[in-house]
Amino acid sequence: xxxxxxxxxxxxxxxxxxxxxxxxxxxxxxxxxxxxxxxxxxxxxxxxxxxxxxxxxxxxxxxxxxxxxxxxxxxxxxxxxxxxxxxxxxxxxxxxxxxxxxxxxxxxxxxxxxxxxxxxxxxxxxxxxxxxxxxxxxxxxxxxxxxx
Amino acid sequence: xxxxxxxxxxxxxxxxxxxxxxxxxxxxxxxxxxxxxxxxxxxxxxxxxxxxxxxxxxxxxxxxxxxxxxxxxxxxxxxxxxxxxxxxxxxxxxxxxxxxxxxxxxxxxxxxxxxxxxxxxxxxxxxxxxxxxxxxxxxxxxxxxxxxxxxxxxxxxxxxxxxxxxxxxxxxxxxxxxxxxxxxxxxxxxxxxxxxxxxxxxxxxxxxxxxxxxxxxxxxxxxxxxxxxxxxxxxxxxx
Ligand code: HEM
Numbered sequence: 001x002x003x004x005x006x007x008x009x010x011x012x013x014x015x016x017x018x019x020x021x022x023x024x025x026x027x028x029x030x031x032x033x034x035x036x037x038x039x040x041x042x043x044x045x046x047x048x049x050x051x052x053x054x055x056x057x058x059x060x061x062x063x064x065x066x067x068x069x070x071x072x073x074x075x076x077x078x079x080x081x082x083x084x085x086x087x088x089x090x091x092x093x094x095x096x097x098x099x100x101x102x103x104x105x106x107x108x109x110x111x112x113x114x115x116x117x118x119x120x121x122x123x124x125x126x127x128x129x130x131x132x133x134x135x136x137x138x139x140x141x142x143x144x145x146x147x148x
Numbered sequence: 149x150x151x152x153x154x155x156x157x158x159x160x161x162x163x164x165x166x167x168x169x170x171x172x173x174x175x176x177x178x179x180x181x182x183x184x185x186x187x188x189x190x191x192x193x194x195x196x197x198x199x200x201x202x203x204x205x206x207x208x209x210x211x212x213x214x215x216x217x218x219x220x221x222x223x224x225x226x227x228x229x230x231x232x233x234x235x236x237x238x239x240x241x242x243x244x245x246x247x248x249x250x251x252x253x254x255x256x257x258x259x260x261x262x263x264x265x266x267x268x269x270x271x272x273x274x275x276x277x278x279x280x281x282x283x284x285x286x287x288x289x290x291x292x293x294x295x296x297x298x299x300x301x302x303x304x305x306x307x308x309x310x311x312x313x314x315x316x317x318x319x320x321x322x323x324x325x326x327x328x329x330x331x332x333x334x335x336x337x338x339x340x341x342x343x344x345x346x347x348x349x350x351x352x353x354x355x356x357x358x359x360x361x362x363x364x365x366x367x368x369x370x371x372x373x374x375x376x377x378x379x380x381x382x383x384x385x386x387x
């Protein structure tokens with residue numbers, strides 16, 4: 001009987017530990033997946049901005065909509081227990097300044113929504129899209145580890 | 149209070165002599181602005197990649213100009229007049245530490261090496277930028293990125309960051325040395341680089357600089373710009 005209890009206890013403890021670790025790495029995997037999607041949505045627009053692809057408002061609008069929804073979702077994907085425990089480039093500084101960090105997501109969403117209304121042709125794309133992308137760099141410079 | 153009496157004759161105390169010609173000074177202060185703007189355009193200009201890139205092309209053009217000017221410019225700007233053998237640089241360092249350095253109209257033997265290091269690093273900074281891009285390859289990339297491998301781009305970006313760290317350190321040293329000389333040793337080096345003139349002194353290199361001509365400077369600048377912009381376009385890169 002005692003042995004059974006002990007085994008159950010150990011199993012339960014292990015299960016809690018594993019699911020905890022899973023939750024952390026799940027948040028990490030989820031946010032990386034979303035950010036990768038943000039990057040993929042940006043690629044065709046980046047080509048337009050560099051003049052390598054013709055203007056296509058559908059792609060620009062899709063990127064902006066992706067930013068707005070991703071920004072809202074991402075705010076919840078940096079829980080305190082996801083500093084480590086997976087392959088993450090998120091810097092620990094995020095959790096010292098969580099409000100400042102989240103504010104950049106808010107600004108990204110607001111700028112993306114504003115730009116969506118303003119972009120109608122190539123000229124308005126070039127005039128308005130850069131400002132939105134400035135938020136990516138503003139956050140990455142401070143809160144994301146550089147590979148190189 | 150008596151106003152200081154200005155002596156009309158060129159007494160040894162007030163007399164000044166040419167140290168740096170106009171093109172050299174214009175180059176120098178332009179480079180200061182461009183290096184600062186290179187930092188600024190990256191820090192607050194993330195939304196405007198063209199700002200950073202054009203600033204970098206201009207910096208590269210100026211560095212190339214300075215290399216040419218080092219052969220045909222004013223006497224104090226010529227490499228042959230300020231690149232000292234290491235032995236002389238060390239002797240100058242020893243004399244400085246002992247508190248009795250010789251005075252130079254142009255660069256002193258240590259300062260000359262600082263100038264070469266700064267020119268070299270800013271040049272490398274600009275060249276590495278031509279091959280660098282942001283990590284996600286989305287916002288900013290140099291004109292040669294599309295011709296090289298992804299690993300080369302990462303390598304260039306890594307060095308573009310590191311070289312700038314080195315530039316920051318050298319700039320700090322360079323500025324500190326000049327502030328020290330100007331305000332502690334009372335040798336007006338900063339005023340000299342601003343106005344072109346320094347007090348008459350028994351300088352170790354020469355008594356008076358022979359200025360380079362503005363026409364020669366214009367030719368050097370035109371060649372430098374043609375190499376940078378022509379080179380990028382001829383290679384098929386987009387500015
Ligand atoms: C003397 C000229 C230049 C200076 C002083 C300069 C300075 C800088 C600085 C300070 C950074 C940020 C590094 C960091 O975050 O640690 C940077 C990034 C960058 N620069 Fe330059 N740069 C110069 C020329 C160029 C040129 C000519 C190009 C290409 C046309 C270029 C393209 C880039 C790129 C692609 C980045 C990467 C941004 C990132 O990693 O997100 N730079 N530069």
